[in-house]
Amino acid sequence: MVLDGGMGTMIQQRKLQEDHFRGTEFKDHPRSLKGNNDLLSITQPEVIYSIHKEYLLAGADIIETNTFSSTRVAQADYGLEDLAYRLNKASAEVARKAADESVLLTGVKRYVAGAVGPTNRTLSVSPSVERPDFRNITFDELVEAYSEQIQGLLDGGCDILLVETIFDTANAKISGTIVDKSGRTLSGQTGEAFVISVSHMSPLCVGLNCALGATEMRPFIEAIGRNTNAFVLCYPNAGLPNTFGDYDETPETMASHIKEFALDGLVNIVGGCCGTTPHHIRAISESVKQCKARCAPTDVFSNFLLLSGLEPFRIGPYTNFVNIGERCNVAGSRKFAKLIMTGNYEEALSVAKAQVQMGAQVLDINMDEGMLDGSVAMTRFCNLIASEPDIAKVPLCLDSSSFTVLEAGLKCCQGKAIVNSISLKEGEDDFLKRARQIRRYGAAAVVMAFDEEGQATETDEKIKICTRAYHLLTSRVGFNPNDIIFDPNILTIGTGMTEHSMYAVNFIRATRAIKDTLPGTRVSGGLSNLSFSFRGMDAIREAMHGAFLYHAIKDGMDMGIVNAGSLPVYDDIDKELLQLCENLIWNRDPDATEKLLQYAQNNVKGGRKVIQTDEWRNGSVEERLEYALIKVIKSARVMKKAVAHLIPFIEQEQMMMMAASGSSEDTDPYQGTIVLATVKGDVHDIGKNIVGVVLGCNNFRVIDLGVMIPCDTILKEAIDKKADIIGLSGLITPSLDEMIHVAKEMERLRMTTPLLIGGATTSKTHTAVKIAPRYSAPVIHVLDASRSVVVCSQLLDDGLREDYFEEVTEEYEEIRQEHYDSLKERRYLSLAQAREKGLHVDWLSEPTPVRPRFLGTRVFDSYDLRRLTAFIDWKPFFDVWQLRGKYPNRGYPKIFNDKAVGVEAKRVYDDAQVLLNRMIDTGGLQARGLLGFWPAQSQGDDILIYAEDVTPTSSNPIATFYGLRQQAEKDSTSPEPYLCLADFVAPVGSGVRDYVGLFALAVFGAEELCADFERQADDYGSIMVKALADRLAEAFAEELHARVRKELWGYSMEEELEVRDLHRLRYTGIRPAAGYPSQPDHTEKRTMWHLAGIQQKTGINLTESLAMTPAAAVSGLYFSNPRSRYFAVGKISQEQVEDYAKRKNIPVREAERWLGPNLAYDTV
Known part of the structure; x- marks a missing residue:
């Protein structure tokens, strides 16, 4: 089937002005509305209708509603958040009308897809580099916003919901995402991990759109296709943007690439994103109409427990034992508990990082402590983990006795996590309610061998409870058996109490029975419980754990909560100690506990040194330079902290120099003052924020005015603050016109402040051709954050500024051309x-x-x-x-x-x-x-x-x-x-x-x-x-x-x-x-x-x-x-x-x- 092409591209071709966006209903609205394309469904519905009709006539089977930014969240920047429901309903009705008329005309069924965009907020990335745990929106607020949008789309007559251009899987948990050339989402997740994160909802289709052209997208589409039995959707851009922010790939070229996808059986639905027009869709439709649709693989890891962090983690029938790191537990690690209780969360991250470095494939997080607000602590720590790619790459195991705390953690996870745990302790109704919630969040579940009668200790009891839970989960909840992890309770042995002596044996026997009779399930357990009687005797405890796992794994134990890196290899355990441990585990010797204690007194405690390797150093140069936004933010944060550490020393040195020179003048400690703003009509600012942080780390005073800033506000602030440089940012193409306007106003006011231009839609060529001629002072395009420091330093250096500006002027003169915009006059009916x-x-x-x-x-x-x-x-x-x-x-x-x-x-x-x-x-x-x-x-x-x-x-x-x-x-x-x-x-x-x-x-x-x-x-x-x-x-x-x-x-x-x-x-x-x-x-x-x-x-x-x-x-x-x-x-x-x-x-x-x-x- 064929999806339509770019809505924004077609709207931009109409050259609509502010009055068009306002219409009559919003003529007095206090904010600028130009660029709010979704509003056109209300103020200019005929324009949107005509675009839909063009795509339908071009051969589109599915048309998307004009609702990319129609959430309450995205519309808040325009002051139109209360219009969200109406925007979606109106847009859906316009598309529905166009589709239905096409059916009457052609007799061919056409479908309306409700477009659900990403919003301008993210659950997985902090907008503040200084506060990596901070989020500017919550999971529940996004649920509310998306629910309102989707209700409007459904009420307006949509057939399909298409969640698209999502750069953060935690926002989406469904189809469609931006992927950059590294094959990761902007929040760092790989395509394979993304598929795992969203598969619990059984989406009709999963795919990729935007950011890349068809050629660049191919390997990632192939990877997604291998990992899902859903239909595969692909609608790339018309190539990559040129220096003017436009897309040059012709309809014929793009269609030939997509035809190759179809001929190779990679796709089910194809279309176009940025830069595509009805000409592209017509060419694509013609090129694929004789091609067979992709046949989904019949078996996609069907016997695997699929988990994900930033990267996929698959646990299959022959996967080695999975280490779940146990040290991020306030009840099990004194160091971790002290750091959390004193609020030192960033240092607590080092505990998590060490667990991953020492081999933990999953991280267990537990915040159950009487003096701690578990939900707040869980949220903050999970958000911090998301800011550390080296940790966030592994899945999380959220561990709590409070379901409220577990939900708080689930709302932070963009990957597929494990919930540890639920049980039948409070009866079937409570068990089923919680299980359904876990399934909705797309997580796997640890089920404890615990029912209304209490914790199971005997083998038969463990099997009975687990079997009952299995049938409830699979038949009443629809849980995938592969997402069920049973914990038959590893209980403490060596207590001196006879009734405890069979606890280890009972666990191992129950594990074997569970694996034999409950297909698809996994078995896990908290290993440290086994040796709790020997706390303080690390050598004894590690040996007991190694011996126990050797036998439990052979009988089917798949994973365990362990102190990663401290597990000895079975064959490396001292033979005498091994014998004593096995006697205790298998209850062969009634005196095994005493003999172990005697051994501990007579032998020096030993340990194994774990060799830690930074695995990333072994990768190729390309792999080591792999881009994810979170890494940029992290590096900027480190830089800022380093500078903050140096400032007291710099100030002390300045005081000494002033005293030595006899000067009492307090010099400005900054290199210069820079005013940054995203221009009017544009709400995107991630790149600008990063530039601001990097400049701040390099001792520039940065005044960030935010997004949608009118020209007069920018210039007034620059004059009032005596700015040395003004920086403008924009992502959407209409922002280019606003930048031209700012330059003309600066010229009119006879300003001499250098003007920097940046953002995804800008280019050196556009800056030279359309912006620089409007302003006599320096106008310079800055490619990215890394270049900003060099440019600003040269502009503020008296010895370099003139030569640098002359060089830029000569370069821009070589590439200069003429372009003009037109205005449309308002008319009135009689x-x-x-x-x-x-x-x-x-x-x-x-x-x-x-x-x-x-x-x-x-x-x-x-x-x-x-x-x-x-x-x-x-x-x-x-x-x-x-x-x-x-x-x-x-x-x-x-x-x-x-x-x-x-x-x-x-x-x-x-x-x-x-x-x-x-x-x-x-x-x-x-x-x-x-x-x-x-x-x-x-x-x-x-x-x-x-x-x-x-x-x-x-x-x-x-x-x-x-x-x-x-x-x-x-x-x-x-x-x-x-x-x-x-x-x-x-x-x-x-x-x-x-x-x-x-x-x-x-x-x-x-x-x-x-x-x-x-x-x-x-x-x-x-x-x-x-x-x-x-x-x-x-x-x-x-x-x-x-x-x-x-x-x-x-x-x-x-x-x-x-x-x-x-x-x-x-x-x-x-x-x-x-x-x-x-x-x-x-x-x-x-x-x-x-x-x-x-x-x-x-x-x-x-x-x-x-x-x-x-x-x-x-x-x-x-x-x-x-x-x-x-x-x-x-x-x-x-x-x-x-x-x-x-x-x-x-x-x-x-x-x-x-x-x-x-x-x-x-x-x-």
Whole structure:
């Protein structure tokens, strides 16, 4: 089958500008939206539809939705996180429409794949090189974000979910990933390890996309194909990007490469990623249509326990004994416990590293200690392990008696781990619940021989419990038998108690029976338990372990938790000591314990030196230079620590030099100051962050402004901080235009600060051709972090700068060319055309509008404030105090976890709770409001209101609400109507009786309370009162609207939404306010106040400028139509303003005064 090609490539060809991305709905959005391609599914759906159609006509069997960045996480950088569900549903609907029309046209089934992108956060890599354990998002937050996205995709009609371009397997745990030329994901995992990590979900297909062209991708596709029986998907880029960030591989060349894949039986689904167009897809479709699909191998390690860290680990029938390193255990290692308890986690990593170096193939991690928060400790240590490739290459065995701790560890693992352990101790229900959770996380499980009666000690008991657990796991949970590891309990011998003497024998016998009767399973055990009676006698313990394993392995023991590196070879154990150990293990001599103790007293303790080798040194140069992002970050962190260590010595030397010279001037210790920023419209910053760290390690003061930074902010910060250099970064192609803009502004301001250009989409050629000519001072392209130090040092060296700039200028002059961008002028429909393209409803075929439970008005006096507190949206409250957490700590209550503002946010919130409760308890604030319902019909763009006992006609309304209609031209193929509020009400003469409601409400008393605080010169208290009153008024509107939908009007009685869903506008119907985007004319409030007698009944007044008093007030109309939605009227023509003024019977000048921001023309 054939997948479509690059969506971003096709969007860029349209040369869309900021206005296109904004559309009318988002024209006033405070942030730049250019580059937010996913938003086009809402603002320019016709563009996305046309792209889908082009790919379908080119031969694509599957088209992807335009949702690569449509998660709440990715959209947060644009301030559109609450739009996530709608973006996905809208995108899926556009693709569904295109696919269905193609089916009707061709008769060939077409499929819609919901594209799920990587987000701009990672669970496996820290964004802070100084804090390798830190993560800027949690597993649960990603689950929530992806769940919201996927729900939207499914509701929009997707057939398939395609999780793509995932650079971190912990984010994905499903199909699709970026791979660089080393054959690893960006977070360091090999393709084979990736397949193991995701196979528990039985994905329909597994494959690779992006980063590489077809030729470079081939060996990795081959490797994946050998390791999975799922279908194999391959959609590479059109070669590798050229110096302009473009892709040059022709459709014919790319198709020939992919045809070779198909002819060699490597793939089932093929398509294109970056740089590909319908021409590429047409060529690919033609080239493979006669090829046979790949036949999956029938046996892919079917008898193996498959685990993974950064690298795969396969345990098969003939695999040697597997060492699970035991020393990262707070209960089993004093050194490790001390390091963890004192918070020295980075030093504790050395324990893990030593275990791996000494042969541990899996690492056991245990944080069960009474004085330790196990979940926090497990998370932090696992995150630290992920930052160390030499450790992270092996799988983890998460060891705890608390399932909460085990889950905390699982949420950190991008590989396939082992959970140690579960048992039947708490009964079958608990056992099955935990087993299902483990299976969902894709882990293997250690099952203890422990049931409701206790721990099994006898052979028959061990076999019975393990057999029962096996059948429950395989038949009730669907566990793969190869993922089941039984621990029949290695218990302590040599205790002096006769009943303990058969413990070792019973384990070995049970192991044999388990391997014979429970196919596919493995057997493990904690080896140190065996010799616990001889603690402190290391030579005795090691000999016992070596002897025990020799026999247990022969009877089927596959793995064990051991101190890697301390296990003696059976034949190397002293013969006398070996005999004593075996007598104890096999219970041959009742005096074996005493004889072992006597041997220990008479013999010098010995040990074996373990030779440690850095295996990477044996690899080829290419292997030793193999790139993974995590290694770059690690090297930068080491560099920074080294510099930090040297700074005190450097400062001491400077003081000595100042004293010797008699100078009192405190010189700047830095080489220079550098301002870095990812340009406006771009949210990618991994490369920039690394550059910043490397420069910081080389004694440059680095001011990192972050992502999506507007030009004026960058330049103001550079001027204020007296920056010596400005560095711009960008990953997406549109960022190149923004860099040109920054250079032109620097020239206009007559700046002389050198400008550095970097990022994946940039090149030396583009910099020379399009950026450098716009700025007289140095403009230099920097290839990567390693070059940045050299460039910056030369630019800041008085002796080198001029020669260096002259050399760069001459080089850039040789490669200079001309390129220009174009702008598209905004146009408007005539009012007649806009009305013709409005929302047209077949009212007789729609559900009959619900009659409200009463008509007329109802007043709510002294409304219970307590019932409103649960409806408060706290985010605007924190905005008042300019407390804005950064994702994932935006919004309430996550803001409390934000490093920068969390503590202050919690303090302000606590203060608010105290004051809020006091004001409610004392009656300092009172809520009062009114709502009403009337029969209504639309006439053109207006809504006519009638008395309840009158038959509605055009001649007898008691009030009229006047509407405004969208006029800004949409794409000619857009299915989006040109909306007006009147479209949501059945028209006069339709034969359908409809209704409209209104409301006005306020919180009283705030002014008096504020005055009390101000008399005490307490500005904080005064602002707090106003902020809380505003929040209560909005909560009042939210709660009352919910009551309207479910009881007072009753048109959505089955609604069951959480408060956060209400804040995300997921309810049926709308409550637009006069003076806001759907009806920007504030004068409509006069009609509301007159119709309902609002001032007389509630005390809510209108000022001369039609502001409401008290200030904490909200008003609006109620619409029940399921098709109603919030929208922005946007700019309107003079024709519509004149028509509107005529209908309202007011002068045109007055209409223009109230509608000033919406006028698409200048007034004289």
